[in-house]
Amino acid sequence: MKAVLLIALLALAGCQSAPVRVELQRVNVPIPVACAEPIPVRPVMPTDQLEPGVALDQFVRAAQAEIERREGYETQLRAALENCRRSVEEPI
Template structure:
């Protein structure tokens, strides 16, 4: 009789233990504020032309504006790259 009680106590003790479950690491993207300053837009040469400017002045201002816009675009792209790069771990 004691053996039966001891055996049933051991079986019930085995049921009382909870199985362990291993959890895996999960990487979750967390949005963070970008602290990259927005480059200031330069004044474009065609915006400074007088209303009655001749064709040569307009052409010269348009060519200068192309260079200025390309420089501004480089600054914008650099700001975008810095703003979207991954954070260090």
């Protein structure tokens, strides 16, 4: 009986291993979040308000004004997009 106990103790002593060292490493992973940026309201375009058969000079003036409005609207859309992208790409 003593021999069995001695063998069991030796077996258990052999199972003891060196202490495990745990090393922590920080990993930054971007987490997508819902964008809360408001969508700019599309402005009324001057050519949408023209009657059919309008004179050419009136149409050209409306088209030129529409180009400026569209550029302003595009600037607002790009700003909203950049604000959404920035919130996702910024490190934590």
